[in-house]
Amino acid sequence: CSTTLSTKRGCSCEHHGECRINNDGTWSCDCSKTGYTGRRCEQLAYHLDLSEIQTFELNTSVQWSEQISDISFRLQALHDENDFLQIRPCSLSLKCDSISFSIHNGLLNVYFYLINLTIEYPFILDKQWHSVHLQRIDTNFLVHIDHHIIKQSVNIINLNLSSLSTIWLIFYGNKQIRIEDLRLYDQPMYSDFFLNNQRTQIKLKHRPWKPLNTVSFEHHQNSFIEIQLQDILCQDCQLDTFYFEFRTREQNGILVFANIQTNNPKL
16 A cells, blocks of 8 residues: 555555555555565465466556666576567567567576667576566666666667557567566556456466565564675675665664674775
């Protein structure tokens, strides 16, 4: 839910979702500890296994813009695959530019108009789920994979499209790819959305995902988080950015700080 009330009285979350306050003072549901998604944690979270379907397309009815600026999903892959997902302002029966996703030599490749980006890290074919997030801010095109970011400058491109163009999703079947929690402009594509907007029946598997690396400070006064830096740093690297997310039950929050210690004088 989302409300402009100064209290969370108007926030009602389902399936044990928790109300949280946003930066703008509105309240919304945090579904991260449930197997559900949506504004009120009302929709089953899913993953779509492309190896079990035929190629299909669907019209999201979400407005397309040449400044398309926010696409995110989670990805699990077993093999290199070409064009497993396309995001287009038209259907496959028409010719138009698109954003295409592929995996080459275990690395994610994004083709966006005349931009061809291969993200050198991380290695995708490790049977793990990876978070992918595309953002366009002015003339900068950003691709986030987990916590790694690559930036590419782009020019404003006139596609000469109708103002009524909407976003089409093209999923290519028979690919060793799983996709979950697809969002356009932070608008979730729910499981009901897929099931009600395509002609060929597809199988959506419930994804009871819960975060594994969380710690609660509520019941343990001396709780702490310990991260082995050698697991995330190479020998010749220097620590550039270190961050984490936390949330509290009260609006005023609690004091949280990170104490990073290392014996390496270069860090």
